[in-house]
Amino acid sequence: MTALESHPPLRTPLADRAIALNARMTTFSGWEMPVQFSGISPEHEAIRQRAGMFDISxxxxxxxxxxxxxxxxxxxxxxxxxxxxxxxxxxxxxxxxxxxxxxxxxxxxxxxxxxxxxxxxxxxxxxxxxxxxxxxxxxxxxxxxxDTQILLAIQGPETLKYLQPLVDIDLTQLTNFGHSRALIFKNPAFIARTGYTGEDGFEIMVAPEIGVQLWDALIAAGVTPCGLGARDTLRLEAAMCLYGQEINDTTxxxxxxxxxxxxxxxxxxxxxxxxxxxxxxxGVSRKLVGLNMQGRYIARHDYPVVIADRPVGIVTSGTMSPTLGLPIALAYVPIEFAKLGQVVEVEIRGKLYSATVVKKPFYRSQNRI
Structure with a gap:
């Protein structure tokens, strides 16, 4: 490989499992990762309604x-x-x-x-x-x-039903952001009641061979495999920041x-x-706000936010919310335009479309502990 050629993406120990399930793969932060399995919407719904699982190794x-x-x-x-x-x-x-x-x-x-x-x-x-x-x-x-531990995120209101039979501790004793050492398949594991979806769930760190067994057991039990696409729509509905978009070393x-x-x-x-x-x-001069787009137009990363034909801010993330059925976005705007109900415009492919500043998060789960 010459100096001009890029290094091939890294692969987690679960990459072959994802490929075997016909996942569509993409490169993310230098890693080959599944972007979706059955589709972003059904994976998103599985997390909101039942239980889904991400490889975040x-x-x-x-x-x-x-x-x-x-x-x-x-x-x-x-x-x-x-x-x-x-x-x-x-x-x-x-x-x-x-x-x-x-x-x-x-x-x-x-x-x-x-x-x-x-x-x-x-x-x-x-x-x-x-x-x-x-x-x-x-x-x-x-x-x-x-490089020595797998990290799995099992998220959704039915997570306990699937995970508890495989763990030697009472998971109901872990509160939100609680964590503990435990055994899975008689091997040490680190289990935390944390996540990046806005739903209840757990993140588990184990040795690679145990992580593969855990993945297989949860898939066999009916947990939905999920990719980065649903992870992004879920965290955006919950108005959780993504590094490199909402936050960076200048924010x-x-x-x-x-x-x-x-x-x-x-x-x-x-x-x-x-x-x-x-x-x-x-006081700050700018603020990250939530936007509801009017119509079906989706504001994407780096699209300008416009007031009176003048660019004043920037969209950091946007998507069509599977739960709400409307386009949502996060954006930085000057503090004077950050009040709830403020109407702004977003420039999308050379045209301006209206949006309203709304309260964050866009979605709040009723299933969180």
Whole structure:
């Protein structure tokens, strides 16, 4: 292979299983991943109504060990991690000095100096370098589990029915964002009641051979295999940010509607604190809002948002909502146009189409614990 040729995409240990189920594959963050199996709409409906499963083994998985692991992470995120008890987790963001978001991550506090971090696939190497540069490696050890563990997400209101018979712990004892060590097929597993769909569900980290067995068992039991297409429509209905679209290293959590992650009053100094304190005091100049499109026109990533024939903002994500049956989108607009009910226009292939600023999320599950 010459220097000009790109590297072939990476494959998870479950890629062959997806191909055997006739999944349509695509390249995502350098990985060959299933974009859909039976179709985005039926997979989406399976998660909302029953249970579906994603292979998310491409995501980064780190383990930190050391008595000061949480204390050191405190310097890198705006959330107060000291509040976490063993068995609890926090969704948060790594920040640069400008309070831009390096990545959004989940911190799982296991206690006894053990912490698990799940990070995005496309930012794994960047995140790892940032952590190694800012942690005291004499006191904390970082282990990269990304290539040695499978990660499965089983989501939907009937998830417990399918997963509980395969696990040796009582999953009903795990609250939202709770997690625990367990056994699956008599082998160690890490199980968390977290997800990226807006529904109840679990994410499971296990060795590859056990992950393959678990996939096969759940498929045989009737769980619907799902791809990245449904994952995107589900998270968008729940107004969950996607790194590289709603959030990146030039957006702050206050601009992105993630102010609930910023705990200025209860924690000390951290990277980006001064910028967030100023934004909190003075207000942000732009805000991420939800849009309902009029008609059937779909606003896509990077489409301009227009007021009085003047581009004022940008669409970050958009889709036809399978649950609501109408086009929805997320977009950044100046704060003066971010009020609910504000009518804007989106430029789609050279023409302007009306949209209304609406409350987020677009969909809120009645099945969440």
């Amino acid at each position: 491409h995501m980064g998985k780190f383990s930190l060990h050391g008595d000061t692991a949480i204390e050191q992470l405190q310097k890198l995120v705006p959330s107060d991690l000291s509040r976490l008890q063993p068995g609890q987790a926090q969704y948060t963001v790594l920040l640069n000095p400008q309070a831009g978001i390096i990545d959004d991550i989940i911190v799982y506090q296991e206690g006894a100096g053990n912490v698990v971090l799940i990070v995005n696939a496309g930012t794994k190497d960047k995140d790892k370098d940032w952590l190694l540069a800012h942690l005291d490696l004499d006191l904390v050890t970082l282990t990269d589990l990304s 702050t959590p206050l601009e992105a509607g993630l102010g609930w992650l910023v705990h200025l009053d209860t924690k000390g100094d951290f990277i980006g604190r001064d910028v967030l304190a100023k934004q909190q005091a003075e």
